[in-house]
Amino acid sequence: MSFVIAQGCCNDASCISVCPVDCIRPRPGDPQFMSAEQLYIDPDACIDCAACMVECPVGAIYDEYDMPDHLEVFKEVNAEYFAENPLEISEPVKTTRRKLxxxxxxxxxxxxxxxxxxxxxxxxxxxxxxxxxxxxxxxxxxxxxxxxxxxxxxxxxxxxxxxxxxxxxxxxxxxxxxxxxxxxxxxxxxxxxxxxxxxxxxxxSDRRLGIEGEDLPGSYPVRKFVAWYNGHPDHNSDEFDLSGERVIIVGNGNVALDAARMLVSDIDRLESSDMAEHALAALRHSGIREVVIVARRGVLDAAYTTSELMALGRMEGVDLVAIPEEVTAAKDDSRLDQAQVRRKHALAAASVTPEDATADRRIVLRYGLTPVSINGEHRVKSVSFCKTAAPDDLESVETIEAGLVLQAIGFRxxxxxxxxxxxxxxxxxxxxxxxxxxxxxxxxxxxxxxxxxxxxxxxxxxxxxxxxxxxxxxxxxxxxxxxxxxxxxxxxxxxxxxxxxxxxxDHVGWLKIDAEERHRGSAASKPRVKFVSIDEMLTASRA
Structure with a gap:
């Protein structure tokens, strides 16, 4: 029996330091560490001591015989890593306790x-x-x-x-x-x-698209949208028009996938989370039925992690859609020899086609499109894209209508x-x-x-x-x-x-805020109900 690292791994390596047989990879200092989507446990070397599971700060490590059904695939994910990167045991670096x-x-x-x-x-x-x-x-x-x-x-x-x-x-x-x-x-x-x-x-702050219309009402950095639904006090009064049926997200990192998931999730599932009350109220009356996630590069270059794409594919009542020719364009790429890349490609390829999508809501994955302009007179009406591989081909320009555009191309x-x-x-x-x-x-x-x-x-x-x-x-x-x-x-x-x-x-003041948020959450069967204004927080800190 072995333990398995699954979705939600935070990569902080605390599990590595407690493993008595050094079977968790990659380690800090290993070439793959900074680019790895998660950490992995070698199923052949694990001695079933559970030290890593106890140490994990986010609960992402499971006994292989006690895994939720939707995480079973991570047994293969962990094993695949070591098939490509055989475990080599080395002496741990010895540290000395300092007194400064x-x-x-x-x-x-x-x-x-x-x-x-x-x-x-x-x-x-x-x-x-x-x-x-x-x-x-x-x-x-x-x-x-x-x-x-x-x-x-x-x-x-x-x-x-x-x-x-x-x-x-x-x-x-x-x-x-x-x-x-x-x-x-x-x-x-x-x-x-x-x-x-x-x-x-x-x-x-946010990286800019540098195109016409990106400052139109209805076009916002995804950072502001995320801060809004999470109750950040700088953004508690922001407003997003959710009355339209389609939203376009430019960029396909994990933040883009998070935003898409929030926009089409069953509101009953979100009610039990710590989402800000003003965001819940707005999403409860949302007209959005489709979120299009658009990336400049191809499917093998996707910035999202495998586990986050898996989560989109498991959403109840939501179809994950891809354009077959945009996915199959990568079928002969040599990078498919890598298990992580191959699995990411397979997930996209398993998405339904637009013609076969039957659910009430959908998330559409688009690849190889570069935004040319965000269009509209007084607010966003559509976004025009060209093929990244053929930017000068004006006949290939595609315009997609949307009432809300979220720019998710990075932060600075x-x-x-x-x-x-x-x-x-x-x-x-x-x-x-x-x-x-x-x-x-x-x-x-x-x-x-x-x-x-x-x-x-x-x-x-x-x-x-x-x-x-x-x-x-x-x-x-x-x-x-x-x-x-x-x-x-x-x-x-x-x-x-x-x-x-x-x-x-001070720390005591924060503990008072924390305790009151948890108390409010307990009354509503939530982890917490956040204060979303500085004045509310200050009042709670003095209680």
Whole structure:
């Protein structure tokens, strides 16, 4: 008997460290780790100890004899990985426990951003004796996209916040929520009170299509739509016209698939999730019957993961549709020799044709189309596409009518005052997490992690490996004497924050918000009912 990693794997590699026979791959440092859709357990080497299942923060590991029927296919998925990548056992890297102090004073680090990348950075920092961490978020609530980006029907994935909750309540971590760096306190002031600053602000803006009509009413970045249905306070008053029958999503990453699923899901299934009440009300009266997901490249280049496409194919009352010639165009591609690519292609090929679609709602997968223009006088009416392979063939232009367009072509970070920014990459200028200025010189004490460091890539757990690299460099710099000591005593900093932002939320305040949201959810048979305004959150924090 063996254990199996299935849908929902967060890739944070916590299961790898507890496996006594080293049978989980790929590992951090392996060539495939950063590009792997998930982790895998070798069925021949597993000794059925269950250590990985107990350790998994999102409940994605199952006993092979106790798997839900719809996840049975992951037995094959795990085995296929090792058929192509035979297990090679190697000695684990030995680590030494560090204790970081200088002249009897602790290492003090400020972390800006409490999303997954920030929490994993706090984990690496606060686990070491002699380190004190100040954690900031501009919202009264922590966890970033783990709270406001993960789809409401993926509650197991949101369980990662239980791990983050254990991290931020450590005694050497101080939370300063509802504090905006750059407004209430500057980067230079953080450096005056800490040895180092780690920027973990994620990617808060959007890549542009660069075509005519993309700013028409009815055309929006998918990030805004996701934030709206997840109850993000910046978007609780946004409105999306759901009266039309068709929505077009440009881009086919996992976020695009999440948005499509929300638009055509049975509203009764969403009622029991933590979707924002205003979004539930709007979707309850939605007229949408078709979502068209359009990608520039072919089916073998699809940005979504296999497990997310599987989830679309299992939706009750929803047909997953593909155009046969757009899928079969890849049938002779050499990449089909790879099991992961082959399975992704097979899933698309198994979709029904438009002629055979009979369900009341449908999700249509389109490949090899590049958007040319978004059309309409006062609001979106349609989108025109050309064949990516023949952009100059005007006769191949296809126009698809839709009342709502969501742009899902990627995210980028925004510049922060005092921090060098790479406009081309849309990230902070850095080398291995150390921030560098425009002249190529290291900025002592400045570091970055997460999407602000590497761009919008990977899944939640990828931030673990990213944080390990950055924090290791920070520790090395501290021990080498490269980080100037703070210019103020530790007790002065909380006084400064209280002066600048009297309504800051500490850890106790967040726990009050969390408890009240859960209480409201319990009354409605939901995981929680979120507060969607800052004022509501502040009121709950004072209860």
């Amino acid at each position: 102090t200088k002249d009897g004073q602790p290492l003090r680090v400020a972390v800006i951003g409490s999303g997954p990348s920030g929490c994993y950075a706090v984990d690496q920092l606060s686990a070491v004796s002699g380190v004190e961490v100040s954690l900031f978020d501009r919202l009264p609530t922590p966890y970033g996209l783990a709270r406001a980006g993960v789809a409401p029907d993926h509650q197991s994935t949101k369980n990662i916040t239980k791990l983050f909750g254990k991290i931020i309540r450590r005694p050497n971590v101080t939370c300063y929520f509802n504090v905006e760096v750059g407004k209430h306190v500057s980067i230079s002031e953080l450096l005056d009170h800490h040895h180092a600053v780690v920027v973990a602000v994620g990617a808060d 970070s925004s510049p922060m005052e005092g921090i060098p920014f790479d406009e081309r990459a849309g990230t902070i200028s850095h080398i291995d997490g150390r921030v560098y200025d425009g002249a190529g010189a290291v900025m002592n004490g400045m570091y970055c992690v997460g999407w602000a460091k590497r761009g919008p890539s990977g899944v939640i757990g990828t931030n673990q490996v990213c944080a390990i690299e950055t924090v290791a460099g920070l520790f090395d710099d501290f021990e080498a004497g490269a980080l100037p000591p703070p210019g103020h005593p530790a007790e002065r900093f909380p006084e400064l924050i209280a002066e600048r932002q009297p309504e800051y939320i």
